[in-house]
Amino acid sequence: MSMLRFSFGTMGSGKSTLALQIHHNMTSRGVPGLLLTKLDRDGAQVTSRLGVSAPAIDIASDFDLFELIKSRMPVQFVVCDEAQFYTPEQCDQLARVVDELSVDVFAFGLITDFRGLLFEGTKRMLELADQRNEMQVEARCWCGERANNNARLVNGRIVYEGETVIVGDTDKVMSEPLFGDEVRYELLCRRHYVAGDIGPSK
Numbered sequence: 524m525s526m527l528r529f530s531f532g533t534m535g536s537g538k539s540t541l542a543l544q545i546h547h548n549m550t551s552r553g554v555p556g557l558l559l560t561k562l563d564r565d566g567a568q569v570t571s572r573l574g575v576s577a578p579a580i581d582i583a584s585d586f587d588l589f590e591l592i593k594s595r596m597p598v599q600f601v602v603c604d605e606a607q608f609y610t611p612e613q614c615d616q617l618a619r620v621v622d623e624l625s626v627d628v629f630a631f632g633l634i635t636d637f638r639g640l641l642f643e644g645t646k647r648m649l650e651l652a653d654q655r656n657e658m659q660v661e662a663r664c665w666c667g668e669r670a671n672n673n674a675r676l677v678n679g680r681i682v683y684e685g686e687t688v689i690v691g692d693t694d695k696v697m698s699e700p701l702f703g704d705e706v707r708y709e710l711l712c713r714r715h716y717v718a719g720d721i722g723p724s725k
């Protein structure tokens with residue numbers, strides 16, 4: 524019985540690493556499958572922060588995933604990274620892939636955005652999935668508490684409003700300028716997220 528599995532977590536919880544591992548294990552056994560991503564920092568590939576990567580299909584918002592996967596049959600599984608950025612329609616298309624094409628779907632996504640709200644794709648995946656898995660690797664705030672908030676920093680200050688999709692970098696060293704502003708993300712516990720406190724050394 525094929526299933527729609529959705530694994531979610533914060534940045535740094537190992538989602539892309541697990542996505543790559545599942546894809547590797549299946550393809551190394553000769554099982555035909557696809558690796559999809561959307562708005563990955565490095566384009567048409569899935570990259571783990573541990574340094575592993577694999578080529579992937581970079582899907583646009585107007586891609587019909589059901590038609591895409593149907594055209595690639597026989598496919599037995601699909602691994603979807605960055606599923607938080609998928610449109611609700613694309614999530615529904617993946618559910619159809621499971622039900623009508625009998626393909627296993629393993630989707631991975633960030634749980635909440637920098638405002639602390641569920642991403643659109645994540646919300647729909649949680650509604651649809653046959654199995655929901657919370658990633659068990661816990662990211663940590665600078666104070667040592669569990670970090671559940673992806674704070675967005677623009678020029679070093681936390682912002683609580685703005686566009687949902689700005690792909691910056693979580694790596695503190697490799698922050699990148701965007702429209703002249705430096706945007707990066709910082710994992711914080713709720714207390715420090717609310718207080719806007721990014722720690723003593725910054």
Ligand SMILES: [Zn+2]
Pocket residue numbers: 664665666667668711712713714715
């Ligand atoms: Zn903290």
